[in-house]
Amino acid sequence: MKKNGFMTSALILILLLPVEVQAGASRDRGAKKQFTLFTWDEMFPQEILDGFEKETGISINYVNFDYDETMLTRLKTAGGGDYDLVIADDYIIETAIAEGLVQKLDKSRIPNYRNINPIYQKQFYDPRDEYTIPYGAGVQTIAYDPSRVTIDIRGYADLWNSSLANSLGLIENYRVINGMALKVLGQSYNIEDIPTIRSAGERLIALAPNIRLIRDDNLQDELISGEISAAVMYTSQVTMAKLERPDLKVIFPREGIGFGIMAGFIPSKAPNPDAAYAFLDYILDPQRGARCFEFLGYYSTYSASDPYINPEFKEFLTLPEGFNINMEMIGNIGPEADEEHARIWTAFKAAAGR
Numbered sequence: 001m002k003k004n005g006f007m008t009s010a011l012i013l014i015l016l017l018p019v020e021v022q023a024g025a026s027r028d029r030g031a032k033k034q035f036t037l038f039t040w041d042e043m044f045p046q047e048i049l050d051g052f053e054k055e056t057g058i059s060i061n062y063v064n065f066d067y068d069e070t071m072l073t074r075l076k077t078a079g080g081g082d083y084d085l086v087i088a089d090d091y092i093i094e095t096a097i098a099e100g101l102v103q104k105l106d107k108s109r110i111p112n113y114r115n116i117n118p119i120y121q122k123q124f125y126d127p128r129d130e131y132t133i134p135y136g137a138g139v140q141t142i143a144y145d146p147s148r149v150t151i152d153i154r155g156y157a158d159l160w161n162s163s164l165a166n167s168l169g170l171i172e173n174y175r176v177i178n179g180m181a182l183k184v185l186g187q188s189y190n191i192e193d194i195p196t197i198r199s200a201g202e203r204l205i206a207l208a209p210n211i212r213l214i215r216d217d218n219l220q221d222e223l224i225s226g227e228i229s230a231a232v233m234y235t236s237q238v239t240m241a242k243l244e245r246p247d248l249k250v251i252f253p254r255e256g257i258g259f260g261i262m263a264g265f266i267p268s269k270a271p272n273p274d275a276a277y278a279f280l281d282y283i284l285d286p287q288r289g290a291r292c293f294e295f296l297g298y299y300s301t302y303s304a305s306d307p308y309i310n311p312e313f314k315e316f317l318t319l320p321e322g323f324n325i326n327m328e329m330i331g332n333i334g335p336e337a338d339e340e341h342a343r344i345w346t347a348f349k350a351a352a353g354r
Contacts, residue, residue, distance in 0.1 A: 035275035036061040038071065039087035043135075044283075045295040052282050058275045068092035075101050080268035085276040087135055087264045091332050094125035102131045102265045109277040112284030115304035119319070120261055124331045132263035133280050136298035139259045139327075140176050142251040143223060143238050144230035153230065155254035156180045160207055169213040169222055169231035174345035175330050176258060178204060180232065183255040189330045192337040201344035208351035223248065235316075239297035242316050250316055256326035261301065293317055 041064045049060055065071040068089050075083065080101040088096075096102050107113050110133070120134040144153055150163050159168060159180075170177055179189035181200040191197065212228050213219065220241035222228045233241070241248055266276045283292055289305035294313050300306050306318045333341075 033058045033272060033275055034061050035059065035272055035279060036063060036082065036084045037087075037279070038063045038065065038074075038083040038085070040064060040066070043087060043296070045291055048283065048288055048292060051288075052279060055282070056275075056278055058278065060279075072096060072101075075267060078267075078269075081271060083267050084270045084272045085264055085266055085279060087262055090123065090125045090261045090263060090329065093132060093263055093265060094332060096265070097126065097131055101268050103268045103270070103273070104130045105133070105266065106277070110281045110284065112281050112304075115284050115286060115289065115302045117301055117303040117306075119327070120301045123261060123329050125261075126263070132265050133284070134261050134263045134301035135283070136262045136293060136296050137259050137301050138235040138261075138298055139252075140180075140232060140257055141235070141238055142230065142232055142253060143220075143241055143248050144251070145223065145226070145245075146247070146249050148226070148229040153249075153251055155184075155251070156232075157184045157255065159210065159230065159232070160184075162209075164210045164230060166210065166212050167229040168207075168210045169215070169219050169228040169233075170211065171219060171232060171234055171237075172214050172216040174341055177232065177348075178341050178344055179258055179330060180204075180253075181207075183253065183258075186255075189258050189328055190333055192334050194336065194340055197337060197340045197344070201340075201347065204344060204348050205351050208348065208353075211352035211354065214349060214352065214354045220244075235299060236297040239313070239316055243312070252320075252323075252325050254325065256328060258330045259299075259327055260330060262298075 035058045037060055049062070053059055063083065065074065069092070071086060071088050072092055072095060075086065075096060076099070093102070113133075116134060120137055121129050126132045142153060142156070142159070151158060151161050153159070175189065178197070178200060181204040182189060182191060182197070184203060185196070185200055187196055187200065213222055219231055219233050220237040223231050223241050224244050238250055242250065264280060266273050270276055283289060284302060286302065286304040287308045289300065289302040290308035293300040293305060294310055294317065298317070300309060300318050309317055
């Protein structure tokens with residue numbers, strides 16, 4: 001779900017060839033052990049990678065993929081081998097586990113496991129927390145310019161207000177945006193009842209007059225520049241927008257919010273699982289974790305790291321104290337429901353002139 005140098009949870013089914021790169025500008029070529037990390041580019045600060053190599057003597061072979069589906073294809077081809085640790089999106093991990101490509105964790109080998117925020121555990125892809133370590137979460141939020149918006153936006157339903165005509169930007173993720181209408185109707189993101197999904201689609205079509213942009217890449221730039229006055233964006237985009245424009249307001253929609261999680265897992269036939277355990281425990285350290293989340297621009301999934309996150313980032317990289325808004329993961333749904341979502345999305349974009 002990486003996007004704009006950070007990540008997203010868009011479901012993309014295009015397979016691209018991965019690029020293999022070596023992590024660390026000054027790797028010790030004589031290291032006795034090598035650890036193969038398989039994930040997106042730019043997932044860790046260089047000092048974290050270098051620090052792990054220096055402290056453990058284990059060199060990192062950093063192998064990149066562009067899309068989750070690319071990762072799954074490569075992992076299947078390797079029969080669950082070749083890679084020691086994979087970090088990918090929640091929905092694809094569910095498939096990898098079901099296909100026997102993931103091994104259960106021995107938590108006794110991860111002393112820092114206790115630092116994980118339980119909000120991000122026991123989710124649909126790993127309901128018993130047997131296989132994965134969460135590494136960053138994306139939360140669908142609303143950001144807006146209070147100097148240009150005349151209403152008090154508190155939730156998704158407010159985006160239908162006529163005062164926002166031709167001024168709203170949306171990410172191009174149909175499950176998130178169609179789901180926004182479902183939440184306004186008091187329904188789950190993951191409902192599979194076709195009449196209910198159609199009702200939400202009718203509600204979504206009514207939002208079309210307020211839409212100015214539907215775009216995934218760099219949507220935050222249009223909010224920063226004033227091209228749009230409000231937007232539903234990925235967490236990484238909100239992070240970049242707030243760093244550039246601290247005056248922008250960020251809202252957790254009162255109807256409840258959807259979120260996605262990236263997580264790490266050890267493949268079933270990892271060549272060097274000992275190194276994978278060492279790396280997981282290394283990044284689960286509170287201060288190292290904080291540095292990782294600042295670099296990612298996504299929500300901290302380690303409670304113990306939250307106090308160490310720079311105040312400049314803390315407002316939009318950690319959940320507020322006493323956070324009590326319902327959170328729901330956007331999970332996999334059946335083909336009929338997904339087809340209906342796709343039909344609605346096409347009709348909505350046409351109505352919005354996009």
